[in-house]
Amino acid sequence: MKIAILREQAAGERRVAGTPETVRKFAALGAEIAVEAGAGEGAAIADAAYAEAGAIVSDRTATLAGADIVLGVQAPAADTLTGAAPGAWVAAVFNSFGDRARVDGYAAAGLEALAMELMPRITRAQSMDVLSSQSNLSGYKAVLDAAAEYGRAFPMMMTAAGTISAARVFVMGVGVAGLQAIATARRLGAQVSATDVRSATREQILSLGAKPIFVEKVAGIEGEGSGGYATEMTPEYQAAQAELVSGHLAKQDIVITTALIPGRAAPRLISDAQLATMRPGSVVVDLAVEAGGNVEGSVVGDVVERHGVRIVGHRNVPSRVAADASALFARNLYNFLSAFWDKDAGRPVLDAEIGDAIRLTKGGQIVHAKLH
Structure with missing residues (x-):
């Protein structure tokens, strides 16, 4: 069983799908590990560290040759995986519903695409959840x-020259990224408030020492939405929330938006008119900018200014904390494969619950139910 860890090819991607730690663990399972030279460079991992951990470090052609499993952060195009074993597994983030051509390419190449972003949010899969581990770091980095x-x-x-007031930080969307943003802003001494359409998050906000801001006169979602995400709200709730948020935004120094809906464009949370009510020098960080943006006027990969407000729209925020993001991503992949490792077969064997949830292609066909 050969596992290949490739150097990422996407522009600006500094993470890597394996670390010396996970190389050792895979080797302990009996796997042969091959790492493409320079794979860990962006995450400050030298080739020598992989070699010391027991990996064979070589060029891309040798790394892929006969590989049964290929690990990546962002899934490479299928035509760059020449030499991998027929039917090889590729475990990575595929942007499954946004890049159909990539998925079609995997089917045509006879590769088995395993989309880690589709890992079900169930108890036994928590340690395999790459979205949660990376979102945690996104929330942290957004505050910085x-x-x-x-x-x-x-x-x-409080100084001899006078008192400086604490910054007021407002977090919109209290999922994994939002909770970490609250915690980080609190650690830095800010006065923090937060909102979400899921009323069950009120207790989580309070537990972190922040003030919950919720629509009271219209019912939100009780408990979690599908898969732990929020779902779209009624027009009545959206109108009430917009009114509440407008009044609160004008008093804030920093706003961090984190709202995403899987498979759909990010919901618009802040309009240009609302931005205009904020004080000059305020900052808004749009963590959903690559999914269409929560903030009107946010620009992917740029920091822009509107009405004196700076709007931050960095790409690939976890990659901005590449060393830790790689360590967590690599552990997610190891936890995933090791959980299904069959000692007799000398390889992982997926069960239906996880396999059907994340498998996009197999045997030259697209097999995921939501892609038909």
Whole structure:
């Protein structure tokens, strides 16, 4: 059983799908590990560290030759995987519903595409959930990016020259990224508030020492939406939330938006008119910018200014914390494959619950139910 860890080819991608830690663990299972030279460079992992852990470090052709499993962060195009074993598994993030041509390419190449972003949010798969591990870091980094653009201090400071007021931070969307953003902003000394359409998140907000901002007169979602995500709300709720948010935004220094709906464009949370009510020098970080954006006027990969408000739309935020993001992503992949490792077969064997959820292609066909 040969596992190949490739150097990422997507522009700006600094993460890597395997680390010396996971190389050792895979080797302990009896697998042969091949790593493409330079794969860990963006995450500050030297080729020598992989070699010391027991991997064979070589060029891409040798790394792929006969590989039974290929590990990646962002799924490579199928035509770049020449030399992998027939029917080889490729475990990576595929953007399954947004890049159908890539999925078609895998079917045509006879490769088995395993989309890690579709890992079901069930208890036994928590340690395999790449979206959660990467979102956690996104929430953390969003606060640091906001602080870098803000130009003022976060905590209240009492000095002989006078008192500096604490920054007011508002987090919109209290999933994994939002909760980490709240916690990070609180650690930096900010005065934090947060909102979500799921009323069950109120207790989570309070537990982190932040103030919950919720629509009271119209019912939201009780508990979690599908897969732990929020779902779209009624027009009545959307109108009530817009009114509530508009009044709150005008008082904020920093806003971080995190709302995503799987398979659909990100919901619009902040309009241009609402931005205009914010004070000059305020900062908005749109973590959903690559999915269409929560903020009107946000630009993918850029920091722009509207009405004196700086709008941050960085691409691939986890890659901005590449070393830790790689360590967590690599552990997710190891936890996934090792959980299904069959000692007799010398390879992982997926069960239906997980396999059907993440398998996009097999035997030259597209097999995922939502892609038909």
